[in-house]
Amino acid sequence: MxxxxxxxxxxxxxxxxxxxxxxxxxxxxxxxxxxxxxxxxxxxxxxxxxxxxxxxxxxxxxxxxxxxxxxxxxxxxxxxxxxxxxxxxxxxxxxxxxxxxxxxxxxxxxxxxxxxSTDERDVERLLTSFWTRMQGGEEKQAALELFELSDERTIDLPRIKLRYRQMVSEHHPDRGGSTERLQSINLAMEILQRYYR
Known part of the structure; x- marks a missing residue:
């Protein structure tokens, strides 16, 4: 190093x-x-x-x-x-x-x-762990953790939408973010909309 x-x-x-x-x-x-x-x-x-x-x-x-x-x-x-x-x-x-x-x-x-000790393969695993948890039936919790909302006591759709807009703005590829991260954010939003209406 x-x-x-x-x-x-x-x-x-x-x-x-x-x-x-x-x-x-x-x-x-x-x-x-x-x-x-x-x-x-x-x-x-x-x-x-x-x-x-x-x-x-x-x-x-x-x-x-x-x-x-x-x-x-x-x-x-x-x-x-x-x-x-x-x-x-x-x-x-x-x-x-x-x-x-x-x-x-x-x-x-x-x-x-x-x-x-973290190499490119490890980083790839870290990025894909979100998707793995989604497929394993922990989709709501994984989505809340991605949005950093899992520790909040009261969560509603307006709060989730605000966090979504903040994260999209920050992680958009045009601002230095990655397409994979943006896809994760979009999927998390789709999932949370099903739970919070």
Whole structure:
């Protein structure tokens, strides 16, 4: 693995500056584009249409985000809300249990061996796992997870449609997304429309 894929404190500082300039939050794709515009040496300056490049770029950014979240929590300055559609700095709240529970995603992204050991075949498997779960009868849950709505208590069709529009905008091939991801989003929407009328 080359050195430009190693984690760096410099990347977390760049991310923090960009988040401070976006108080309403910022989507992952926009944040990646802004880092590329700044010529960040820690984000591969390659087209995101390549699945392995997309995975590595996503992984490096989320590694930096989780390291930054831990750092801000320890300094008691901010809470960092992390999701692909909205990454946002929030004011620190005393007594919040935000980081006290075990977070499987945090563990995954902070383990650099997951980046180093993931090849193109693995990325392909990750992308197709959504489709496999659909065919295995878990279509509603898989669709809600793809839309990052599975943990929300109240879900209705207007909320799903809003999330759908956000995801299509972010993952459209014209904006650096992949056709496969867009197909997954469209299928998830079709499924959720059957459950939420």
């Amino acid at each position: 080359n050195d430009d894929l190693a984690p760096s404190q410099d990347l977390t500082e760049q991310v923090l500056q960009l988040l401070q300039a976006a108080p309403d939050g910022i989507a992952e794709y926009t944040l990646i584009q802004q880092l590329k515009d700044r010529h960040s040496s820690h984000i591969p300056n390659l087209p995101l249409a390549d699945k392995l490049v997309l995975f590595r770029t996503h992984f490096l950014l989320f590694n930096a985000l989780y390291r930054l979240r831990d750092q801000l929590w320890q300094q008691r300055t901010h809470l960092l809300q992390i999701s692909p559609l909205s990454i946002r700095l929030l004011p620190y709240q005393t007594g919040s249990a935000a980081l006290s529970e075990r977070d499987a995603l945090r563990d995954y992204y902070l383990d650099m061996s997951n980046l180093q």
